Amino acid sequence: MTKLPAPDPARLASLREALLAADYTADGCLDLLGPTGYAALARSEAVPALRATRGGTPLETLVRLFLLQQPVPYPAAAAALPVEECLADGWLTRDGGDVRATVDVRPYANEVAGLDSSDAWVVSDLGCAVGGAGGIGAGGSAAGVARGELVLGVGGASTTLAGLAVRRPVRAALDLGAGSGVQALHAARHAQRVTATDLNPRALAFSRLTLALSGFDNTETAQGSLFEPVGERRFDLIVSNPPFVISPASRFVYRDGGMAGDELCRSLVRGAAAHLEPGGYCQLLANWQHVKGEDWHERLAGWVAGTGLDAWVVQREVQDVAQYAELWLRDGGDHLAPRTVYEARYNEWLDAFEAARVEGIGFGWITLRAGGAAQPTVRIEEWPHPVEQPLGPHIEQWFARQDFLRGHDDRALLAARYLLADEVVQEQVGPPGAEDPEHVVLRHNRGMRRATKVDTVGAGFAGVCDGSLTAGEILDAIAQLLREDPSRLRDRAPDSLRLLVEQGFVEPATLPQR
Ligand SMILES: C[S@@+](CC[C@H](N)C(=O)[O-])C[C@H]1O[C@@H](n2cnc3c(N)ncnc32)[C@H](O)[C@@H]1O
Numbered sequence: 001m002t003k004l005p006a007p008d009p010a011r012l013a014s015l016r017e018a019l020l021a022a023d024y025t026a027d028g029c030l031d032l033l034g035p036t037g038y039a040a041l042a043r044s045e046a047v048p049a050l051r052a053t054r055g056g057t058p059l060e061t062l063v064r065l066f067l068l069q070q071p072v073p074y075p076a077a078a079a080a081l082p083v084e085e086c087l088a089d090g091w092l093t094r095d096g097g098d099v100r101a102t103v104d105v106r107p108y109a110n111e112v113a114g115l116d117s118s119d120a121w122v123v124s125d126l127g128c129a130v131g132g133a134g135g136i137g138a139g140g141s142a143a144g145v146a147r148g149e150l151v152l153g154v155g156g157a158s159t160t161l162a163g164l165a166v167r168r169p170v171r172a173a174l175d176l177g178a179g180s181g182v183q184a185l186h187a188a189r190h191a192q193r194v195t196a197t198d199l200n201p202r203a204l205a206f207s208r209l210t211l212a213l214s215g216f217d218n219t220e221t222a223q224g225s226l227f228e229p230v231g232e233r234r235f236d237l238i239v240s241n242p243p244f245v246i247s248p249a250s251r252f253v254y255r256d257g258g259m260a261g262d263e264l265c266r267s268l269v270r271g272a273a274a275h276l277e278p279g280g281y282c283q284l285l286a287n288w289q290h291v292k293g294e295d296w297h298e299r300l301a302g303w304v305a306g307t308g309l310d311a312w313v314v315q316r317e318v319q320d321v322a323q324y325a326e327l328w329l330r331d332g333g334d335h336l337a338p339r340t341v342y343e344a345r346y347n348e349w350l351d352a353f354e355a356a357r358v359e360g361i362g363f364g365w366i367t368l369r370a371g372g373a374a375q376p377t378v379r380i381e382e383w384p385h386p387v388e389q390p391l392g393p394h395i396e397q398w399f400a401r402q403d404f405l406r407g408h409d410d411r412a413l414l415a416a417r418y419l420l421a422d423e424v425v426q427e428q429v430g431p432p433g434a435e436d437p438e439h440v441v442l443r444h445n446r447g448m449r450r451a452t453k454v455d456t457v458g459a460g461f462a463g464v465c466d467g468s469l470t471a472g473e474i475l476d477a478i479a480q481l482l483r484e485d486p487s488r489l490r491d492r493a494p495d496s497l498r499l500l501v502e503q504g505f506v507e508p509a510t511l512p513q514r
Contacts, residue, residue, distance in 0.1 A: 004205045005090040005103065005123075011082075012212045015091070016121075018081045019107075022058035025119045026109035029067070032059055041067065066105040069126055071098035101126065103209075106153055108182070110214065112167050112189045113390045120214035123206050124153035124180040151206045152254050154182050157285055161241045162186050163389035164365055166281045166396045170236035174275070176226065176268070177242045179254060181207030181219075188216040191237060196221045197229045200253045226264075227271045234275055238282040242268055245328055246287055246361055248352035252332060261356055262288045266303050269366060273307040276370040282309075283367045283395075290318065290360035297380045300366075304378055310371040310399060313380040315364040324361045325349035369399050377402040387448050394447030394504070397511070401501055404508045410494040414472035418465040418506040422446055426459055442505050450503045456482070457489065458496050467509040471497060 019025070030038050037048035046068050053060035053068070058080035064070040065077065077083045077092065077099045086092040092099045103123050110120040125145060161183060173187035178196035184207060187194045196207045196219060204221040211219045222229035243257040244265050250258040257264030265286035272282040290296045296315070304311040319327065325346055329335055334345050353359075371377070379402075388394075408416060423445040428437035440459045443451040454462070460478050461471070469477075475493050479486035500506045 003090055004202070005209060007205075007208045007212050008089065009212060009217070011085055011089055012209075013215075014082050015086065016213055016215060019062065019105075019121065020119065022062050022080050024059055024062040024066075024107055026107045026117075028059055029063060029107055032063065065092075065099070065101045066103075069101055069104070071095050071100045073097060074099055103206075104153055105213070108154060108185070108214075110185055110189060111162075111390070112186055113393050114167065115189060118189065120185055121210065122154050122180050122182050122185070123209040123213060125151045125206075145202070148252055149200055149202050150252065150254060151179055151200065151203045153180050157241050158182050160365075160389070161239060161283065161285050164367070164391050164395060165239050165283055166237065166367075166392050167390075168236075168396070170280075172233075172235045172277070173237040173239070174230060174233075174235040175207075176238060176240040177203075178207045178221070179203045179241070181210035183239045183241060184219055185210060185214055185216070187237060187239065188219055192218060194219040195230060195233075195235070197224060199223070199225050203254075226267055227275055230275065232274070234277045234280070236277050236280045238272060238275060238280070238284075240268060240282075240284040242284060242286070244285060244287040246289060246324075246358075247328060248348045255328070255331070261358070262286070265366075269303045269368065270307065272368050273309050273370065276309070276368070278370055278372055280370050281367060282369075283365070286364060286366050288362045288364070289356065289358045290362060292357040292359050296362055300380045301378060304368070304376075307368070308370070308372075308376060309368040310373065310376045310402065311369075311378045311380075312367045312395070312398060313364060313378075315362045315380075315382045316384055317363045318360045319363070320360050321350060321353040321358060325353075367395055367399075371399070371403065373403075373406065375406075377406060383448060385449060388446055391447060397447075397504065397507070398502075400511050401504065401507065404511060405498055405501055413494050413497055414475070414490060415470050417467045417470055417509040418501070419467050419509050420462055420465045421504055421507055424462065424505055426463070427451075442500075444503070444505055447504060450505070452499065452503060452505065454496070454500075457493070458500065461493075461497075462500060462506055465506045 033049050033052050037052050040048045049063065049068055053063050056076055061072050061076045061080040064072050074097055083092065083099065087094065090102055093102050104126050106122050108120045108122045109117040111117040165186065167190050170191045173191035173194045175184040175187060175194060175196045178184050178198045181196055184194045184196040188211060196204065198204050201223050204223055207221055242264060243253065243255045245255040246262055247256045250256045265288065268284055276282055288296060288299060300313050329345060334342055421444060425443050425445065427441040427443055429441060430438040439453050441451050442454050442462055457478055461474055464474055472490060475489050476486045479489045501508065
């Protein structure tokens with residue numbers, strides 16, 4: 001294993017001070033590079049950023065060193081950093097009269113819903129901050145690291161999971177498959193103690209650097225597979241962006257779980273119940289197989305069945321087997337290999353899918369909660385539309401609304417009061433100029449950004465939900481207006497009301513409001 005920088009707390013504190021003094025922060029870099037340069041970097045394009053960092057200020061030097069991975073003259077580095085300490089500790093290495101970074105150190109705005117963002121840095125392998133192993137070229141390796149052990153920085157999946165996590169002040173959190181430590185970094189702000197685990201010891205070394213450089217001392221690391229390193233310990237929050245890729249061979253530890261098909265994600269779901277405190281959440285990103293002749297909903301229901309956990313599974317996307325193979329061939333840099341090698345690897349993926357009768361692969365989010373109900377709520381659905389991140393607060397509310405619905409029969413539902421959720425609008429759909437719309441849609445511009453068709457009663461009902469009347473009283477008033485029989489309206493309303501509550505268009509007035 002290539003030696004990584006030493007995680008000495010005092011030395012890390014002086015490095016952190018230098019980074020802050022130079023304004024090497026997410027905001028500082030955005031100001032320097034501008035939105036165009038910043039966005040180009042996210043696409044692995046460095047030219048705009050190189051043009052913006054020609055002046056030699058400490059911030060420009062740090063961006064060149066750690067973001068763009070360019071050699072910089074020793075005196076410039078000395079003006080920006082405790083350079084001799086950084087050389088001795090292994091952050092930098094000499095290259096003639098220049099110095100170079102040995103690792104990627106990327107400013108990160110550590111945002112947690114409900115708290116101010118705080119300056120943090122994520123440390124990962126050179127060249128891997130954006131994209132997969134393909135980012136460093138087919139034949140190359142980062143600083144002599146075996147490609148299979150590369151530790152990636154923050155990617156799209158990392159930020160998705162960070163936004164989904166339920167962020168309550170809690171005692172203990174677990175980041176399973178911590179990699180660079182980015183999920184642990186978020187959790188360290190609202191959990192008293194965070195445990196970061198990973199199969200790859202290099203990943204844990206990076207996690208320790210990320211957390212210590214960002215100033216956290218409430219974290220620990222433990223090496224091993226899945227839940228094995230934590231024994232029988234329980235947590236209030238488990239987050240995992242696991243190596244979910246369904247691949248024919250285990251080539252990259254950061255993505256290939258090394259188990260057949262989608263077994264790694266299934267194992268995580270099956271193992272969660274034994275590691276959750278009452279009320280605790282386990283949230284993970286996952287891929288699952290769509291197998292010929294099997295309904296994917298049932299496959300996922302089978303993962304959750306018998307765990308005793310409430311579950312909300314959202315499928316965001318489905319790719320066919322060829323798209324999927326190409327995605328991960330490109331991620332691994334295989335598209336840069338000779339054509340015959342590329343085609344042989346492509347065939348390996350398709351052979352494995354064919355043998356397992358896999359027709360497509362679902363991508364999605366799984367939230368599990370140890371709600372303690374005798375009959376847990378399990379919702380498995382497809383929602384490919386844009387959502388509002390961070391979704392964490394909405395996910396917590398969704399579970400609270402499920403509890404409410406489970407605890408209220410139709411009579412109790414009608415006896416309760418409701419509030420129209422924030423930013424719900426009504427849209428009328430029909431030919432221009434028509435007197436009556438063909439249908440009415442309620443659209444919620446927050447959270448999952450749901451839309452649902454409603455009838456006149458549903459629209460009228462939602463519109464007057466201000467908590468002053470019970471649902472039954474509102475329905476009686478609507479019945480009078482429409483000259484309908486109130487008891488018939490009361491009989492047919494609960495199903496629609498349940499849907500409006502479940503999807504968050506109206507919220508029970510007794511629940512804490514966001
Ligand atoms: C996709 S990366 C996620 C990194 C980071 N948590 C994030 O959100 O960006 C998956 C991580 O899981 C680790 N891993 C692979 N197999 C594992 C296993 N069986 N048990 C635990 N971690 C594993 C990999 O080393 C890698 O660091």
